[in-house]
Amino acid sequence: MRPAWVDAVHLGGFVLRVLLKASRTPRCERVLDGMVLVSRAVSWDGGSVVGLLGVVVCAAGPAGGVGELVSLAQGRGWDVQVIATPSALDFIDVEALERQTGNPVRWRYRKPGEPRAPLSDAIIVAPATYNTVNKWAHGISDTYALGVLAEAPGMGTPIVVLPFVNSALAGRHAFKESVSTLRSEGVRFVTGYGERPPRSEGDDRFPWELALREVERAG
Numbered sequence: 001m002r003p004a005w006v007d008a009v010h011l012g013g014f015v016l017r018v019l020l021k022a023s024r025t026p027r028c029e030r031v032l033d034g035m036v037l038v039s040r041a042v043s044w045d046g047g048s049v050v051g052l053l054g055v056v057v058c059a060a061g062p063a064g065g066v067g068e069l070v071s072l073a074q075g076r077g078w079d080v081q082v083i084a085t086p087s088a089l090d091f092i093d094v095e096a097l098e099r100q101t102g103n104p105v106r107w108r109y110r111k112p113g114e115p116r117a118p119l120s121d122a123i124i125v126a127p128a129t130y131n132t133v134n135k136w137a138h139g140i141s142d143t144y145a146l147g148v149l150a151e152a153p154g155m156g157t158p159i160v161v162l163p164f165v166n167s168a169l170a171g172r173h174a175f176k177e178s179v180s181t182l183r184s185e186g187v188r189f190v191t192g193y194g195e196r197p198p199r200s201e202g203d204d205r206f207p208w209e210l211a212l213r214e215v216e217r218a219g
Ligand SMILES: Cc1cc2nc3c(=O)[nH]c(=O)nc-3n(C[C@H](O)[C@H](O)[C@H](O)COP(=O)(O)O)c2cc1C
Pocket: 057, 058, 059, 060, 061, 085, 086, 087, 088, 128, 129, 130, 131, 132, 133, 143, 164, 165, 166, 194
């Protein structure tokens, strides 16, 4: 049975994140990160917080709907932090996502002396672009998102990728090789989405829930 103070820590961390967002200082960040670490350390019995889910969002059409994945994950008990590529910032509403998650949207490397971001317990990359998948597979780490992804397989973090690339890009040898390389390192791909002909329009839903289901299987 989880003691009541554990729930108080979870709730306190969440409320503090929301309240201090506007006046965030390095000291506040450290207090918040400490609370996150404590809350993760004590959520041993499958209680209200499953863990911290990192959602890496890239610059592709469905990115603007990533709040849907956040809601689904929160409904399953995850605390969520969104990690955006710099290009994805044009596609997402950063303030809305910070309000929704209670966590900062991280998109650039911290400056020396700034506190580290908390490590994710599991990661979903969605939508994943041709660009990010290929760079990741080749060890490139020139965005914060790629830096997180570069380390995660070696740390045993479950990772699920939901690409959104058209059929011309999905068929390229480079992309297929990248998927295969990452799979060989334990990264799970849910493929076959967004593979419509280049420059065509489409309004089919992006299946965020498949990524969430897969990451829960992987964990
Ligand atoms: C409106 C728009 C839609 C795009 N859609 C896709 C897409 O569905 N898949 C993709 O791989 N790239 C897409 N791109 C191209 C990427 O945004 C571009 O390759 C970018 O460099 C990716 O950066 P990132 O991987 O760091 O997010 C799109 C670009 C624009 C402007």
